[in-house]
Amino acid sequence: MSKENEKQQIVKHCVYCGTRIEENKIYCPKCGKLVVKIEPSKEKSRLQKIGAKPPQKKIASRKCSGCGSIITSSVLEQCPICNTKLEKIPQLQEAKSSETPLNKTGYIFTNKKLVPEQKFIIKKDTWNFREGISVFGNSLMAYIIIRLLITILLTFQLGPSDPIDLNITTILLSQIPDIIFGVYPLWYIYSKKHNFQKLRLNFKTRPFLIALLTGVIGSIGLVIIDNFSSLLIHFMYDSGINFFDIFSYLDEQSLVIKNTDLIWVILLMVILSLSAISTELVFRGVLHNTLKERFDNDLLGRSSVVFIIALIYSVLFLFFTLPIGIYFFLVNFMVFIFLGILYEVNKNILTTIIASIIYNIALIILIVYF
Secondary structure (H helix, E strand, O other): OOHHHHHHOOEEEEOOOOOEEOOOOOEOOOOOOEEEEEOOOHHHHHHHHOOOOOOOOOOOOEEOOOOOOEEOOOOOOEOOOOOOEOOOOOHHHHHHHOOOHHHOOOEEEOOOOEEEHHHHOOOOOOOOHHHHHHHHHHHHHHHHHHHHHHHHHHHOOOOOOOOOOOOHHHHHHOOHHHHHHOHHHHHHHHHOOOOHHHHOOOOOHHHHHHHHHHHHHHHHHHHHHHHHHHHHHHHHHHOOOOOOOHHHHHHHHHHHHHHOOHHHHHHHHHHHHHHHHHHHHHHHHHHHHHHHHHOOOOHHHHHHHHHHHHHHHHHHHHHHOOOHHHHHHHHHHHHHHHHHHHHHHHOOHHHHHHHHHHHHHHHHHHHHHO
């Protein structure tokens, strides 16, 4: 074969947009990024020299039952587009495909650049970033829907300007969205047959006892932060942020809880405990552990995750509880910073769950009996 024909076999493509590049170019004229040169294999060159066609490789492909995408990778177990579980490749077909480079790390074009397909593989015991963000988003969507339905239910019989009465029923109903918040991650893990270790729940004897001890100590820290919060709210109120009578609202809420029957007080403790569990499952079990897979496992990386989680929770609480949330923004931020540090110390979500439950129960007891 002539040197001219052999030169035509060398083709360059942009690894970001796939544009074919001329031989003498080193940057893509479309996106301006560096290109890659793909050399023909020795076997292909040998076959071209003798005029024979290279054998067609049989690629094991599967069709996603969820979105209909054709998956040609033998590595992925779930669709990278919609997370639907793919059918297993038959052994005969898998044996044929093993002769091809499909069993090696492949790449998926994401409309921006080629990404190693390993990033899309969903593991049973750790969160993939895309997967974790999706689960958190769906949990938040369920929270918004339930909260909206409860608000409509409470305001249905009221006039356009009538405020919602503050009583034990409205206090209990206001906690329902927080309980629903943590249902989706549990359902997701159960339906996908993943390991609940994804949430970093460790019920073994020794870790549980350590979590219990650390949680009790952590609840004391939460009580201290709660006492500091009163000073902080007074400071904000005296500084001019006094458009809402927050102290009258808190006194009225405490009076409602104090004057209610014991059975309702116990029910409130149970609901607040479930709410604490739910919140920790989503923010700590899902979002915190997801971001930890994204950041470096050093002091700066862990600190960044703790800060981001605290900020997200504080902003969401502010948004859904306006105008009351304004007075509790810094308090919630400090609480979640403290819980994030507590979790990083023990690496067991039971620690923060126990601390939150003890704190909520202690707070109700203080309101009722003191």
